[in-house]
Amino acid sequence: MLQAEIKSLFKEDISILIKVPNSAKHYLCDCGEASLLTVKEVQSVSALFISHTHIDHFSNFDGIFRHQIGSGEKVVICGPKNIHRQIEARLKSYTWNLIDENAIEYEIREIVSEQEIKVYKIRPPHWNLELIKTQDFLFEDEYLNVSFAILDHKTDSIAYLFKEKDSVSFNENGSRFKKGKWISELKAAFERSENDKEIEIEGAVYQASELFHLLTLNEGCRLGVIMDHAADEGNYEKIKTVFENADRVYIETFYKDEDREFAKTNHHSYASASGSIMKACGVKEAIPVHFSRRYTEIDRLEIETAFYRAFGKD
Incomplete structure (x- = not known):
């Protein structure tokens, strides 16, 4: 189940860290002042989700990239209209003559509308924006996907819903067969709805649908963050x-x-x-x-x- 931790103390600006169990990946929602956010956690953030760029939600962006520079990773930043220009301005406000172009890459996903996400790439040392593509979804990786609502705060304010991917578990006690690679084959057939796929177990061949009763679908956690x-x-x-x-x-x-x-x-x-x-x-x-x-x-x-x-x- 997805875990979330509020990293800001009372009277500090908001910042919420989302973690996937048994994974090193973290996701950060807004980056206001947050004294409980550690350097190690920042360095594990693979995607940053900005609701809007009022100062209490965006003031610590410099502190975030300060601890990500040099990682060589690609970090995704999602946010409202013009987020790409605001990120560019923050990055270009510093001198980067000693930073290699492979130090980091930011992929900025600007939420133009519910159906239009513009994707930009920006890298050191010159931090010049490059429009890569336009797509109709915001974010998905091996652990979760993210949907959103564009709310009115006299500016666009993005509310995010993190949906953990469903998992399939095997009921060992309900099976008369020995464990083997057939279990992973069965799970794959279940996930792809391949009812007629042939699964060989101990020399006998079964249709996948005959064995689906041995599996349980575990729906992923749905965790939301709704800001201003x-x-x-x-x-x-x-x-x-x-x-x-x-x-x-x-x-x-x-x-x-x-x-x-x-x-x-x-x-x-x-x-x-x-x-x-x-x-x-x-x-x-x-x-x-x-x-x-x-x-x-x-x-x-x-x-x-x-x-x-x-x-x-x-």
Whole structure:
């Protein structure tokens, strides 16, 4: 199951690290100030997902690439419209005369619309952008795929859903056969829906579908991160479309209910609004995050109480 850790302390800017069990790969959502994020974790980040580039979500980008330079790896950066220009500007603001062109490669995926993702490549020392292609999906690797919703925060704010890939397990106790390579062949046939594929076991030949009862499909975890957004129906419809029945969602809960007018003015959400949309989505577990710095620990408890009451988990 996907694991997520909030790497920012209370009154620090938001940053959430997502880990895949038994994998060295990490994924980072937003890069605000985050004192709990270690150098080792940064160096394990293979993809960075930026909701939007307000300073509290983007200020630590320099600290991220500071610890990635020299790795020789390709790191993917996903974000809203113009993210490629903003990354370019940050990188070009430094002098790189001692850095080799193979020190790192960033692949920037600009979310233009739900159907259009522009993919750019940028490398040292000159950091000149190169448009590679346009595609209709955001991100997929061997462990997960990522979908998204473009929310309104008076600028595009991207909410991300990380879907762990399904796995197939073998019921050893339910089988009368000895273990062998036939198990991996059976799993492959199941995943490809090759019902008629012939599987040889101990000298006998079976159709794969005859053996599918020995397998169990384990659905992957669906973990969401929803950052800054206006508390309105337009955003809620988009959230429902992507995050319905998610296993766990971290959602921006910037204001107390009594400050909902500030939320309206600043295109943010507030406690009961965030809790209510998570309930409407049927999310199994919801966690309020990203509170205004104006608040104390007591205020935070008040926000969390109102959130969970609206979510139905008080």
